[in-house]
Amino acid sequence: MAASQRDISVSEFFAKNRHLLGFDNPRKALLTTIKEAVDNSLDACEEAGLLPEIWVHVEATETNRYKVGVQDNGPGIVKRQIPLIFGKLLYGSKFHRLRMSRGQQGIGISAAGMYGVLTTGKPVKISSKISKRKPIHYYEIQIDTKKNKPEILNGRGDGVDIPAGTKGEAWMTKHGIEWIARYGEDPTDANAKEVVSGTRVTIELEAKYQRRRGSVDEYLEQTAIANPHVTIHYVDPDGGYRSYNRSTDTLPAEPKEIKPHPYGVELGRLIAMLKASEASTMSQFLTSSFSRVSPAVARKLCTAAEIKVRASTRRIGRGEADRLYQAIQQTKISAPKTDCIAPIGEELLLKGLHQVVPGEFYVASTRPPSVYRGNPFQIEVALAYGGTTVAQRVTRETLVELIQQTDLRTLRQFLIHTFDGLGSGSAENILKETELGTRKSPAKLKAKEIDQLHEAMQNVKLGEGQTMNVLRYANRVPLQFQPAACAITQSVLNANWRPYGLSQSRGSLPTGPVTLMIHMASVWVPFTSESKEAVASYPEIQKELRLAIQAVGRKLGMYLRRRVRVRQEGERRSIFLRYLGEVATAVSEINAADRSTLYNQLLVLAKKKTAEADVKLDRRGRPIEEELDLGDNVLIVDPNEVADNLTTS
Amino acid sequence: MAKKKIRRKKVVATKAAVKRSRLGPRDRKTIQELVGMADRVVSTARRRRDPHLDIPTRSLSNVKFNRRKRFIEMGNNTNRRLLFNLSQAKSYMQTMLVGSGCKQLIEQGKNTSIRGLYYMLKHTIEGTKENTFEEQSDCDPIIEDVEVFLGSLREELHLYADKRGEMVGNLQLEDNGDLIDCSRMGSGGYGIPSIVEPSAIKFKKCRAKFVLHVEKGTVWQRFNEDKFWRKHNCILTHGAGQPPRGVRRLLNRIHNELDLPIFCLLDNDPWGYYIYSVIKQGSINLAYESQRMAIPKARYIGLRSKDYERCNLSPSVRIDLNDNDRKRARQIAGYPWFEHKKAWQKEIAMMLKNNFKLEVESLISKDISYVTEQYVPDRLTDKDWLD
Incomplete structure (x- = not known):
């Protein structure tokens, strides 16, 4: 028994428990890999103060095997660090500091590489360049799971340096190393701006590519929403190219590293910090190890805890530490710096x-x-x-593809599970419109029926359900x-x-x-x-x-209440108009009055009655109410404009 | 489109001119009222005012119990129905349609059921998918509105309701020229028509001494089969639940013109009480017709709350009161026309205390003909009834 007890390396542990890192199934593995690479790239670009531009290439190599390449225009990585960053779990710059960043522990990208090596046996390929004239460092590495150490495979265990300029480019083409050298949609365009620095990681892994919910496409789209300063170029496995362009050129403010705030520190940690502190007095300790603790606040804390301000940190016992902890909870300390x-x-x-x-x-x-x-x-x-919703924006080609990919048995399930936010009610409505059976299998749809479905998806009012x-x-x-x-x-x-x-x-x-x-x-x-x-x-x-x-x-x-009100005003008029004809006919049948005269008179009256609605409807030709003050964090778009954007994009 | 309409109107107008000479004075008066309603629309529209109708309110809040006449009268409250009001525009339009439909009926000298009128007027509004009326229940209250608004009776608008209720007994009458002997109607009885005005029905010969009105057809069948009316020399009617206007009007005419007392045999439950109340004082909804419908001297001979013990009924015939029944009973006890009647207050209180109701049919548990041979004759000889 004792003989079989031995150390477990982190890498070994995660290799066996890959689901903990988001590699539970092939579909998620693909997403997680891309996600980790993109997150790292964005962090790197932002830290270096560069506007991020990300290239994501997904390519099918064999059945259930995909090659993922993610490149950024970040600062690049110095040669020495590359193997460690990509080939050692829990190696990173972000774990030990308190600072807002996407990645945290330094597990992500190396775990993705490890997963790739485990499932396909192909090494992780990294190219990195730190400035215009510097060479591209090119590594092929894999992780040694027993030792949690990178193993470099190319250049006799030392990597390869590819010189900058045309000579290097030729060498790369010859050896099949991918590198995007220029900005813009066409990489061969020699006039385009050169990518002077950046890192590219290529991982081949066992995966499954699927569209829509929980997909790579969705991830990139959502990333673009939350990162309006990022441009993403994306080539999907079917060769389709899509780009999300940045809508602002300002980088987010650089977050600063902070010291912990007293409120968040538990007693055990406080004691540990006291022990580790190099400060000699309590006042010094408090002001230097915590954020938002000024000498005045420190004095307050000490008084409340009945400790001398000048007491040595080494003299603080458990009882005093407990009192200090209580004092912290009861003293008002301003919130940490934002x-x-x-x-x-x-x-x-x-x-x-x-x-x-x-x-x-x-x-x-x-x-x-x-x-x-x-x-x-x-x-x-x-x-x-x-x-419009996703279901309404989908093109016929994408729909056909989605239908081919799905393994769901009924059309209804297909609609609900494929399109975000499409409830069962809307799915029923769509199917009702197409007159296709709910239980019909998506795989058996004929071309004409797909047309019907596509049309119905665009026409049915999905908003409500x-x-x-x-x-x-x-x-x-x-x-x-x-x-x-x-x-x-x-x-x-x-x-x-x-x-x-x-x-x-x-x-x-x-x-x-x-x-x-x-x-x-x-x-x-x-x-x-x-x-x-x-x-x-x-x-x-x-x-x-x-x-x-x-x-x-x-x-x-x-906003909605106002919209309802405006619509009601408009409806009011149409309701009156609807009944006026009937009233005029009935009255003229009773007393033989002239129908058209009466009708016109009633029409004038109706217009007068609904004049209020007229004003609001006709200014700029759409329903608007000027007195609504929603503040400045609101954007209202002309519905017609929305439609225009759709047709052009 | 407009042209077509105009031509249609002209046809109607000329036809109207031809027919008008043949119209009776009552029809002429109704037409006058209808035209008045339409003329007001035209004149308000010309003056750029809101077209509106002031329709007398048909609810409990607008009825008064006239203690002297002893029936319900309609108050003076009116509801204004505006064309240019979102929630009223449609019913305004429907009111006008009903008016034009009735005018057409009067001019052509034809009658139709309210369902017939509903179909006559139902059509899709031009340029929409909306119908003028979706269901008959949309149309019925509008007809009643037109009746109260014009102050015309339903038959004056040439409308009738579905006929319900039957009659049998020692009475001969003339129904639109046909002589009818109500003592020779077999087991089916004479179906009481919806319109029983003197113009349609004339009483010929009557030997009966009183009228027994029962609640339902089944009970009426029992009395007819046992030839109760022959033995006791009376007229036997039923109204299939809440009696329709035809039955009520006929009872009213028999009571007033032939001078016969009316006795009611109804279930011992809040609904039975209310049927009695409607026969006696008139209904809240049709308060404007009480004058010719109500029979303030009608009497209630059963079933009584005390009958369970008095007749020794088996416990199995009791039906438990539900919350709705109890609520309704208290409501009825609070009506002004019951409020000051001690006997009635006692009766209702006793039912509530019993906490069960009794149907007339429950007497069958004693004997099939118990109700005709013992119960009713006993009550009549004892003069044991509620007033």
């Missing part, structure tokens, strides 16, 4: 959402920062109302899985949306053409698991979520 968090901001939230989600009404709200367990965090919510589409983000990274376990979803469910003009049955998401985007920015996002899919519910986080949701909900309610 510059450690870079919220997206209401303006950019609106821009990002508007860029990707079509709608007629947008509202955003950024809550002031708050603190859970001493970690500052900030909640932002943006909401888009109206416009459709459920709210909730996009969750943590530090600008979309969370696509485990919605039920997430504090964000729970807050949306728990909110009462009925006063805001949406219908909602008990315990479920509200219905309506609504996309709700919720972003939690924090120096340390409390995920429920290592695969980073759901935010844990701390009471402070729930409270902020609730308040933010209410803030946008109120605005939505105001």
Whole structure:
């Protein structure tokens, strides 16, 4: 027994427990790989102060095997670090600091590489360039799971340096090394601006590519919403090219590293910090190890804890530490500095959402920062109302593809599970319109029937039956899985949306053409698991979520109420007009009065009566009410414009 | 389109001119009222005012119990129905349609059922998918509105309801020229028509001494089969539940013109009480017709709350009161025309205390003909009834 006891390496552990990192199934493995690579790229670009431009290439190599290449225009990585970053688990710069960033532990990309090696045996390929004249460092590595150490395969264990310029380019083409050298859609265009630095990682892995819910496409789209300063170029396995262009040129403010806040420190940690501290007096200790503790606050704390301000940190025993801990809880200390968090901001939230989600009404709200367990965090919510839904935007080609890919047995299930926010009610409506059976198998549809389906999907009014589409983000990274376990979803469910003009049955998401985007920015996002899919519910986080949701909900309610009112005015008139003809006919039949004279007189009266509605309808030719003041975090788009955008894009 | 309409109107107008000379004075008066209603629309429209109709309110809040006449009268409250009001526009339009439909009927000298009128007027509104009337239940209250608004009776609008209720007994009458002997109607009885005005029905010969009105057809059948009316020399009627206007009007005419007392045999439950109340004082909904419908001297001979013990009925015939029954009973006890009648207050209180109701049929548990051979004759000889 004793002989078989031995160390377990982190890598070995995760190789066996890949689901903990989000590699539970081939479909998710593909997404997680891309996600980790893109997140790292964005972090790197932002830290270096570069506007991020990301290229994502997914290519099918064999059945169930895909090659994923992600390149950025970031600062590049110095040669020495490359193998460690990509070939060693738990190696990173982000774990030990309290600062808002996408990645946290330094597991992600190396785990993806490890998964690739495990499933296909192909090494991870990394190319990195740090400036225009410097060479591209090219490595092929794999992770030694026993030792948790990188193993470099090319250049006799030392990597290869590819010189800059045409000579290097030729060498790369010869050896089949991928590198995007120029910006723009056409990489061969010699006049385009050169990509002077950046990193590209290529991983081949066993995976499955699928569209829609929980897909790579969805991830990139959602990333574009929350990161309006990023441009993403995406080539999918079928060779389709798509790009999400940035809508702003300003980088988010650089988040700063912070010291822990006293409120978030538990007794055990406080004692450990006291032991480790190099400060000689309590006052020094408090002011130097915590944020927001000024000498005055330190004095207050010490007085409350009955400790001398000048007492040596080494003399503090358990009892004193406990008193100090109690004193911290009872003393009012200002919230941690917020510059450690870079919220997206209401303006950019609106821009990002508007860029990707079509709608007629947008509202955003950024809550002031708050603190859970001493970690500052900030909640932002943006909401888009109206416009067309995914199901309505889908092209016929994509629909055909989706139908081919699906393994669902009935059309109804196919509609509900493929398209976000399409409730069962809307699915029924679509099927009713097509006159196809609910239980019909999607695989057996004829071309003509697909046409019918496509037409119905675009024509049926989906707004009412459709459920709210909730996009969750943590530090600008979309969370696509485990919605039920997430504090964000729970807050949306728990909110009462009925006063805001949406219908909602008990315990479920509200219905309506609504996309709700919720972003939690924090120096340390409390995920429920290592695969980073759901935010844990701390009471402070729930409270902020609730308040933010209410803030946008109120605005939505105001807008919807006004819309209803304007529509009613308009309807009023049409109702009168509808009945006038009948009244005139009936009256003239009774007393032989001239029907057309009477009708015209009544018409004049009706117009006079509804003149109020006229004013509001006719100014700029659409329903608008000028006295509605929704504040500046709101964007209202002309519905006609929405339609125009759709046809052009 | 407009042209077509105009031509149609002209046809109607000329036809009207031809027919008008043949119209009776009552029809002429009704037409006058209808034309007046239409003329007001034209004149208000010309003066750029809101076209409206002031329709007398048909609800409990607008009825008064006239203690002297002892029946319900309609008050003076009216509801204004505006064309240019979102929730009233449709019913305004429907009111005008009913008016034009009735005018057409009068001019052509034809009668139709209210269902017939509903079909006559139902059509799709031009340029929409909406119908003028969706269901008959949309149309019926509008007809009643027109009746109260014009102050015309239903038959004056050439409308009748479905006929319900039968009659048998020692009475001969003339129904639209046909001589009818109500003592020779077999087991089916004479179906009481919806319109029983003197112009349609004339009483010829009557040997009966009183009228027994029972609630339902089944009970009436029992009495007819046992030839109760022959033995006791009476007229036997039923109204299939809440009696329709035809039955009530006929009872009223028999009572007033032939001077016969009316006795009612109804279930011992709030609904039975209310049927009695309607026969006696008139209904709240049709309060404007009480004058010719109500029979303030009608009497209630059964069933009584005390009958369970008095007749020794088996416990199995009891039907428990539900919340609705109790609520209704208290409501009825509070009506002004029951409020000051001690016997009635006692009766209702006793039913509530019993906490069960009794149907007339429950007497069958004693004997099939118990009700005709013992119960009713006993009550009549004892003069044991409620007033």
